[in-house]
Amino acid sequence: MGDTAHAHPAAAGRGAGEADPSSVRNVVLVGHSGSGKTALVETLARTAGAVGRAEGGATASDRDGGERHRRRSVQLSLVPVEWNGCRVNLLDTPGYADFVGELRAGLRAADAALFVVSAAQEAEAVAGATRDVWEECARAGVPRAIVVTHLDTARTPFEEMTRLCAELFGGDDPDAVLPLYLPVLGPRGADGHAPLTGVTGLLSRPDSDRAPGGRAEESGAPDREEALREPRARLIEGIIAESEDESLLDRYLGGGDVDAGTLTGDLERAVARGAFHPVLPAAPSLGGDRPGVGTAELLDLVTRGFPAASERVPPRVTTASGAPRPAPACDPGGPLLAEVVRTASDPYVGRLSLVRVFSGTLRPDDTVHVCGRGLDGAGREPVPPHEARVRIGALSTPSGRRQHPVERCGAGGLVSVARLGEAETGDTLSCGGDPLLIEPWRAPEPLFPLALRAHGAADEDKLSQALARLVAEDPTLRLEQNPDTGQVVLWCLGEAHQEVARERLREGYGVRIDAEPHRFALRETFGERATGHGRHVKQSGGHGQFAICEIEVEPLPPGSGVEFADRVVGGSVPRPFVASVEKGVRAQAARGVAAGYPLVDVRVTLLDGKAHAVDSSDAAFQAAGALALRDAAGTAAIRLLEPVCAVSVLVPDDDVGPVMSDLSGRRGRVVGTEQGPDGRTLVRAEAPEAEIDRYAVDLRSLAHGAGRFERAYARHEAMPRHLADRVREVTTGGRPAE
CATH class of the missing domain: 3.40.50.300 (P-loop containing nucleotide triphosphate hydrolases)
Known part of the structure; x- marks a missing residue:
């Protein structure tokens, strides 16, 4: 093959779309x-x-x-x-x-x-x-x-x-x-x-x-x-x-x-x-x-x-609803089937989409159906596809930093499309009357977080739109608005990926951002049984405020949440105000009682209280319930709970020992191993989320680039005392944990 003299052939002179698929x-x-x-x-x-x-x-x-x-x-x-x-x-x-x-x-x-x-x-x-x-x-x-x-x-x-x-x-x-x-x-x-x-x-x-x-x-x-x-x-x-x-x-x-x-x-x-x-x-x-x-x-x-x-045998094709469909042949005269394989922003022509045409012919000014299937917030499960009709912009093929316009791109070809409307990376382009969806390729899950905020007010206005466009261009980025910490987190594949994302926000979209430490969804719970007294009594002319309640708080098993029980006898707290006490207790539990993290895994029991025929009200008993919970926390040992993840690490057999040792050093517990394919071992472990924040980067070094891992939330567990004390000092300067 190629063993005889071979002179350089002249360019065929055909455009990208005029080449026969063969x-x-x-x-x-x-x-x-x-x-x-x-x-x-x-x-x-x-x-x-x-x-x-x-x-x-x-x-x-x-x-x-x-x-x-x-x-x-x-x-x-x-x-x-x-x-x-x-x-x-x-x-x-x-x-x-x-x-x-x-x-x-x-x-x-x-x-x-x-x-x-x-x-x-x-x-x-x-x-x-x-x-x-x-x-x-x-x-x-x-x-x-x-x-x-x-x-x-x-x-x-x-x-x-x-x-x-x-x-x-x-x-x-x-x-x-x-x-x-x-x-x-x-x-x-x-x-x-x-x-x-x-x-x-x-x-x-x-x-x-x-x-x-x-x-x-x-x-x-x-x-x-x-x-x-x-x-x-x-x-x-x-x-x-x-x-x-x-x-x-x-x-x-x-x-x-x-x-x-x-x-x-x-x-x-x-x-x-x-x-x-x-x-x-x-x-x-x-x-x-x-x-x-x-x-x-x-x-x-x-x-x-x-x-x-x-x-080429095309990827699996379905309708937008998921019904299987036979893939059309690679024929320039056939029905259109193409896929956006990459989306980028060019400083000269704007947004450019690299498209692979599997069937049919793509031409400027054609109107096509765009169909794509994204992922949910966890980056794992598909969500219903998004659909739109878009008009094809100018077609071109690259040469260095220039784009050379072409009139069409037929089956088998690759072409750049300018300003392809709402199309994102991985979306399918097909005929308007018969929309199809190509099975998306498997993208790795990003596990390296970048918590960010806008640098200034001018950046705040542009940040959300810039992040949405960035994630649409790169399916290996995942954007999360963490409801527990309130942080905006951009999940990346590693430090270099993170650096490029920040650069694209700054250079491509003119948005300046500041990185901040990634926070975790900590929780609080009672380490022992305690009682609390809540008294909310005020007289300031006119109707006063009067509510007194006595509660007992006891710890429950992990995952129990917050339970409320009523053991009032004799009607010392009128029935309508029992619900008010519960509302106040739950509101205070959501705000936390020690370091400002939500309180979980406790049962709060209303034991007794007092009411006034005129001055008691819903608001007064809500306030009394919150005061009683804070009072109980002041006499009990409050534990901080941290999220723990189930971790699965697939590494070559030679790296199993170092990986298990490294996980132990991260306060992890190895729960088992099993033989994987091709001389690899799957290590299953549990580790605190705070200890594996950089694991995507560290594992790459540890396993010479041959390891990969997955993680999923398992539960919250009590944080070691010395770490809990450190968190308290940073967040509130409060008293030590138990």
């Missing part, structure tokens, strides 16, 4: 942060003859000036190129774990994946979240190939990298992950690094050397033949094992010759159906007009081995 390849690049994905995308664009740099110094895949400032990609970007008569839509995704939502969007938009691994990184960096994405692609049947970069500064030689990739990604069939090309390294420099000067194809064995004047090929040197024999034999055997021609194996084992054309055809078919995953070395260009090494071969693989957009 000639479109949508490919997402996946890899750990620092693996070289963005540099590889830029070099692939230059190799294919596309413009490498746009005005202002922006690269082909860099449309966010903030990304250049941060020196890392934080958003999905599209770079279209032409090669072998095909339109190749390269989707560059962030490698940092905080932006996995952008990666999920890229996977939905693409039909195949290139996994980029760096030979200069530690094995743990390759093995972490990258393996999770590989397994996700495997479950979906997405074809994959592997690109090894940074061989000139490698910690690990290419041979060892291919072995590692086979071990990580091969599963039960490591022979399905084999090199298709071997690197040709130049002489070592003074720094001890040997540059990648070319690649050797294992099927027909020419060496190709990317020089400034183009690609030259020559037969492999005799002294390399011995080194090529074993990897070439393994590759041939791996291809034959996946071949649909059962006679091929017998012919090969019988000593018969299998020509390179047959092997190449079987390889391409095995790659297209996701049964074989070739490994290729590549060196992105450092700049200028010189193309990278191995990039032409990589484009050959993409256009000849990866499936066309017309072969």
